Amino acid sequence: EAQVTQNPRYLITVTGKKLTVTCSQNMNHEYMSWYRQDPGLGLRQIYYSMNVEVTDKGDVPEGYKVSRKEKRNFPLILESPSPNQTSLYFCASSLIAGEETQYFGPGTRLLVL
């Protein structure tokens, strides 16, 4: 089944404790992206990747890192999480950037205390 998976789905952590949210897609998509969703703000793009080893900042990249060592994986790293990073995070992928449908993962709900 074609899908985007994220792990973990739920995470409670404390300020400053490094964490990684994994994202994997099995559709051989070139483009992958991370979003965060907050009430009243809709979805905002954090980082995106056009292909392996090619990443770039979205609208809200501060406090986040990403890597794209393999085509199928695009982990989101929070080196030192803070409470303002409490949010619902979505990974998405598409065959190519721009004019293609994006397929979304189920989301990761993160609470930073």
Add this chain to the structure above:
Amino acid sequence: SQQGEEDPQALSIQEGENATMNCSYKTSINNLQWYRQNSGRGLVHLILIRSNEREKHSGRLRVTLDTSKKSSSLLITASRAADTASYFCATEGDSSYKLIFGSGTRLLVRP
């Protein structure tokens, strides 16, 4: 920055009625997409309309695009309780690699 803005923010209708949501955007686009999100879950792509298209249909969905007014509408006909969800429009940001979502319309379909 938000490229797309949906209107209304919330909509409550009776099952069987039609639901219309609007999206306005600011800059020129190559295409516009509509997505649905059930509460707290991932977004699901509904339809993509290109800038040279004026109307597109998919099942009970009808999307229109007016590039002169920089606006799009999503019509759901004969609504069902299962259509209860948030609906988002999305357009490219300042590059085709960025997808910018509006803040969404919350649709409630009452049985």
